[in-house]
Amino acid sequence: MNAEGDETLHGRILRELEGRILSGEWQPGHRLPSETEIAAAYGCSRMTVNKVMTQLTRAGLIVRQRRAGTSVAQPGPQPAILEIQDIQREVEASKSVYGYRLLNRAMREANAGDTWLDPSEERLEVLELICLHSADGQPFCLEERQISLAAAADVSAVDFSVRPPGQWLLDTVRWSAAEHTIRAVAASAQASRALGIAKGTPCLSVERKTWNVGRPVTKVVLTYPGQTHALTARFTPASTKPAES
């Protein structure tokens, strides 16, 4: 089972059905053959076809109903998804040299302004970091991060002057939920100084909060100098694989 046919049977069936749907050959609402018919066409058992159909269903490409049969799904109303890259990766993807610098590191008690923390827990300590990421020596992104010591005790012993906290956290602390918020903001005094731009310049701000089993771990605000940076993503209606460029 190889030479040119180096492919599993259900892999082939999946690709062919997917192709007919994504290419538009089968329009939304089109009724497709029954499992039994497809199985006969490929000369395989129904279970094999069933596995494929299950995957297509999970991907949202088809809709199935008992007795009524299977039909191509209407494209979802908001199928848009954007993937946000890791900063170092992002810089190096554009063939630039990545640079990192720690601007500030401070430990403090949590106060009323830390709305991302659970207010029920008391006497929380927070590590506050301000870092600058650069590409080819030019300021690329300002990172303002807060880490809860309750969720990551080890963090107090780490010196973040060489390695960005984001990478350390990813390797060290589990996270079970996260939230992203993207805004356009005017550069603050601090941001304009660090990024070397005029105060009030439009900047893209990405805020990320992370939890571990309900407990807040970290909050980070990434500020990208305006106009020079954009978040981009390509995708297909509901494909089972990520969109290729």
Place this chain on the structure above:
Amino acid sequence: MNAEGDETLHGRILRELEGRILSGEWQPGHRLPSETEIAAAYGCSRMTVNKVMTQLTRAGLIVRQRRAGTSVAQPGPQPAILEIQDIQREVEASKSVYGYRLLNRAMREANAGDTWLDPSEERLEVLELICLHSADGQPFCLEERQISLAAAADVSAVDFSVRPPGQWLLDTVRWSAAEHTIRAVAASAQASRALGIAKGTPCLSVERKTWNVGRPVTKVVLTYPGQTHALTARFTPASTKPAES
């Protein structure tokens, strides 16, 4: 097979394994029992377990290798995903009254500035629309859209004074690929006038290009007045289902 156990067997196995991974009980790298052992534990056949494992693999929660066995995957480096809502939906989700107004409608020949179009095709006509979406009477978002007549001939007969073009397109024209770009921009003269804000105010700009089988269909730029709008998404590392709020 219901009452409280209203659940399929492989659904239960999936949830339980997923739970142990997402909760952190099984850390990344943790070797999990073989299919045969799990099957024995649940008193089911290996095929049933295999189906579950396949899904967990597709979701990126586990890594499998022949003979070596199955282990919990390292959390992906950039697992961040953002879902962008349809505008009317977005407005109504915040319990505001949605409003729509067509500001301009013009047909013209494509020119060199239309880089989103395929330059090989000649004599292309483009429908250009400018619309304003509002929430509770306040300007919410400015939409500047171009539609290729080659990809959607019917569009010339449609009057977009009542229904937003985005909805019409979703229902009428197939799309097979799309690309999103998010930027922070300073409000242009036109945007500031339409949105009732000062020129130069930071705005969130979402650009979406859509193709149908390689042919450009439409390009749209949505401009949201700065600071008042944000894109938000919640998610879990690599769950098989979307994150619940």
Place this chain on the structure above:
DNA sequence: GCTTCCGATATGTCTATACATAAAGGCGCG
């Protein structure tokens, strides 16, 4: 002691079969 080969192990794929369940459509009875 080092390399090579081989068997044990765990996953990957596929089949044939069985029974459950939902629903469309036809049939019969009132």
Place this chain on the structure above:
DNA sequence: CGCGCCTTTATGTATAGACATATCGGAAGC
């Protein structure tokens, strides 16, 4: 003529068995 039941169809779930294939680890041979 209309209502409800019942058959038929198609999917949903699960099983047991078979064979393929990659690879780890130890045994055999140099």
